[in-house]
Structure formats: C-alpha cells, structure tokens
Amino acid sequence: MPEKIEELVRAALAAAQEAGDVPAFDLDDCGLERPADTSHGEWTSTMAMKSAKLAHCAPRKIAEAVVAHMPEDVSIDKVEVAGPGFINFYLSAAACNAILAEARAKGMEFAKSNVGQGLHTQVEFVSANPVGPMHVGHGRWAALGDSLCRVMSHAGYEIQREFWINDYGNQMNTFGNSISKRYMQLVDIMRKNDVDIDEARDLLAQDRDNYVQDEADEHLDSYPYMDDFTAELGKDSYGGTYIIDEAAEFYRTDGDKWVDADPQERMLSFRERGYQKMLVDMRDLCHDVRCDFDVWMSERTMYQKDWTGTSPVERAYAKLDEMGYLYRTDDGALWFKSTAFGDDKDRVIQKSNGDYTYFSSDIAYHWNKFQRVDHVIDIWGCDHHGYIARVRAVCDALGYPGQFEVPLGQFVNLLRNGKPIRMSKRKGTMVTFRELVDEVGADATRYTLISRSSSQAIDFDIEAVKEKSQNNPVYYVQYAHARTCSILRRAAGVSVEQASWMKMDAVATKAIGANVDYSLLTDPTELALSRKISELEDLIASCARDRAPFRLTHFAEELAAAFHSFYQACQVLPSEGRPVDPELSRARLAACDAVRNVLALTLSLIGVSAPDQM
C-alpha cells in the first residue's frame, strides 16, 4: 500500500508542477507515515512540509495543489489536506481489510520482510559460567536473545544462536575444589555424628543457612563448616547449597572412595562431572523457556592445539603480531595495542607470569566467529560495557570494522514484596532462574522479562508476579487468542477434543468457508483490527533493525485489546435476540481467524505459547 500511495503522490506532484500550480523541485522522500490518530486516515504524506523550503512555498499550498491533481484510485476513498500540510489518505474498507485475507493465508509466514537481506549474523547470549545455576539476569538475556533471533529471522537475517562456555581458567578449579571440600565435610559429618548421607547433607545445608542469615558475622561458632570452607578456599569460592547437593550426589554414586584419593584427582573428577551437570541443567532450563542454541562453544577449544601444533589463541596472537599490534614490556607481559583502535588504554593479553588473561580467549573467539559469520552480536550485561572497546578493537584490527556490535542490557532487580533481595555472591544466596520459571511458568516469565526495553532496568517482584499472575498482560493476550479459537470452534460445531486433532486452521476453514467479502467489515472496531494487523510487518522490521524485540509485547496487547473491543461491539455468531447476516457473520469469523493467526505469530516471535483454550 505505501508503494502505491507514493506513486500517487509523485504523479500528483508532477501533474501539479506541469500545470504550474507548484514550483519545480525534486522530491526525494514522500514522508509516508501512519497517523497516530485514525481520524486522520490510514496513511499520510508529509512531503509538503519537508519540501516547503526547497520549493519556496507554504506547505499548505503545496499540499492543496498536490491533492487537486491526485489521480483517482479504487482503493482510495478520499484524500484531504489537514493541519500544517499533511496529505491524508482514507482507504476503502476493502483495501483496509485486504490485510485480513493476507494474514489468514500466510499464517506464521505473515509479516516477513527482507530488511536483513540474508546477512549471516551470530547472536551470542546468556553465556553463563558453568559453575553454578543460572540467575534471573541470565534469564533476561535468554528471553531477550532468543526473541531477537526469532524477530531477526522473520525480518530476513540468517541467524545463528551461540552460547559461549567459560570452562577454562581458575574458576573451574575453584568450582572443583568447592565440591571436593563439601564432599570431605559430608564424610566428616557422617562419621562424627553417625548419620547417613541425607542427614549429613541437611546438617551441612543448615550450617550454611546459619551463616547466610548471620549477615553481621556475630555468632562465630554456629556454622563451623562454613567457616572452615571459606578459610580453606577463600572468599571467591562457591558456597551455595547446590554445591553441597552436588557433593552429596557424588557420595551417593561413588561412596567414600575419594576420601583417601589424591586431592588433585578428586578435584578433577568432581570438576568435570559437576561442569557437565551444570551444562546440562542450563541447556534444559533454556529449552524449558523455549530458547535453544545452535552452537555451544567451549572456551577450552581456544587453547587446544591442532595438527599444526598451535592453538587458536596462539594463531590469533601470531596474526596480531604480524600486523604489528602486539608488544612486550620489560616485565614480560604481552600487550595488545587497542589504543590504536580507540580504546582508553592498551590491554594485557598474557600476564608477566605467563598466564593468559581472559581477554586472550575473546581475541581468538571473536576471530573464530568471523570465520563463520559476517556479523556478530554479543548481548552483554551493562556491567561489561567497559569491555566493549577492547573487543571491538580486536575485531577492527583483524579486519572486521563495523561488523561487531554489543547491545547492552540493564539488570534485573529482584524484589520480594517490594523489598530488594540481597544477592550475595560471597555467600551464594540467590534466587535461581529455575526457581522462578518453576513458580511463575515459562510463558509469564519470558513475557515479563521481554516486555521492557533492554536499556531499562527491570524491577521483578517475585511475589507480585506470582500472586498477580492473573493480571499479567501475557494472560490478557493469550485469553484473546483462546477466545478466537473458541468462537471458531463454536461456528464450526467442533468440540475442543475434535479441534485438537483437526488443528485450528482446519477448524477455521470449516467455520468460514471460501470467498469471504471483507468489504462488509466497516465498524470502527473492525477497521481497527485490520489497521493494527497492517502495522506488524514494519514493526517486526524495526524491532530487528533496532534489536528491540520488546515492542512486540506492546503490539500483542494492542491487538488483543482491539479484538476484545471488536468482540464487545460486533456480534460474530447469531444468537437468540441477536441475529447476524450470514455473510457478515462469515466475514467477522474471518476477522477472528486473522487475529488468531497474528496473535499466534506475535507470541511465537517472543517465545510464548498461544493456547487454544485456557
């Protein structure tokens, strides 16, 4: 439709200029927009205001001349000049409602575009360390990243989803040692108190709870095991209950065979098996919120030597060195000249003691990414923002300027009854994402986490989301979808059971039949439906371009509201005392079906289910 209106505007302007009503000038942009207020028509052109200066002519005068020369068109009811010089186009009902037929015909393929032009894009997100459970912040990245991928795919990008596993470095050993220490403590408790593993686990967990609750460290003797734990492993150790559970599980499978074993071997065994379990847990949890990754990339692979006898990290160093971007200081540390690419200061990539810094992994990793895709998006928490410049510097240095971007996301503030929850890394207290999903449900969790701009910090009140889940907008939208299904089932004379094996598309076809006359839909609430639905394609394209999938939740709520209004104002099926013309009824059913399709599509783009009944 916008293409057609643009044609008409250009033709009208040419005619007006030909007639001498408007000075000659070149029009580069028709400035087509959708007026916010429906009383201003379906489309408006701001070309008169935009070209007023160029034409040395009052915008209102240009607009009037253009309208006077506007060619006739069947899909245009009328064209008007309004305000300072808007040219408003009012479409016929048939033209407005054509979108309903399109939405029904295309279903989940509706509102696709090609703004991405097939650009091979990798989106890396979540990438939680495999040494503990995912927290709510990771959940936000999962919801955001996955939704972005779905939206970008719909808008014509070739998308690859990737999870980067930080399974290299000291933290892995700390993780292994933490489990190992807990294992030894469990054995100690069992022997001293003559209890079984389950009781020992509870005693040890209680010891930790005492420690956590004692914020001020006042009762120094009430949690001996926790003190012993932190004394031996330091404050950066992993003290959470899940580590105790992990250790107890290893005791159940292995018994006390590790008690007298070599501590290093014990640590390695626990580390690797614990790591694998964490990975499986994260994969399952992501899957449960409908977020599945294409690639799980291990940091360790960046240090594994291939047949050439070198690792990806070493090859990346050689490449940068060859290009003259590395230098070594007297103390032996190796530096990357990131200031050459706009970073604040140069960055160490190999410490003076010979160890690699974490940054070195990212150098090799991002080089690796660009060997697989043409564009890289890393979704990071806002606390990583200082890290962007150096990674971008690497990408620039390696020859991929402008192909690396980082949408930063603000954090999730967890609250309980309006009070902030103390999240202590030191003491390992946290509300896990798993707990949240199990209590609130995947749909409400995902919807809530995606529904705000990622540049906005979210206050997520657990009690409020749990207790007020009935008021959650996600149910409002799902209810609208279920309602369309209900009407279609009733019209088709099909039970819920029959519908479930027939599928809703078949139910709709049975209810509606062929050759629907969409021009019968002229009520304002009916036209509001087609108007709203016609916005989706541009919306998806802009969500993809701006990396802002959250806007789809607003669209879903608006469409649901438009549908509920329509439903209230227009009787779809004839009932006692409320007759409806059969053809009108079919057209309204078709409108319901279009809404059903579009709601299902929109919800699927944000990874939320569209139930046929609730």
Next chain:
RNA sequence: GCCCCGUUAGCUCAGUGGAUUAGAGCGUCUGCCUCCGGAGCAGAAGGCCGUAGGUUCGAACCCUAUACGGGGCACCA
C-alpha cells in the same frame, strides 16, 4: 576524573522529529452478563515529559550544559 543507562500520571512503564487532547497497564471511582468465554468491555479522575539553553516550519524525542538515581572503569573470569 572518564564511560554507560535512566529521569514521562499515585506506582510500573511505552512513546520510531509531526497534528486540537503526550499514551498503556496497575491502583482509585462509575456503568455493562436471560447475550458468541466477564482472565472481558465502555467511561471518569490523575502530567509545566528532571532543569536551562540551542537546532528546526515543528522537540518528550536531536545538540549543549546541568541536577538527581543506578552501574562500570583489573596482569579477575
């Protein structure tokens, strides 16, 4: 000191340079089921868009300055 995010209705937030009247949800108040799903609808009340300049035909939106709030500035990962 430097960098990032925010500041819009009582609360939580949308707002892509456009129109007299800056929107939505929650909360408050008033109506609407002998009627296709009331998890709904219709309406009311509630705003000098943090402040001050600038750009523009036009600014909540862009620019500059400034105030307040949150976060970040490792040879940690």
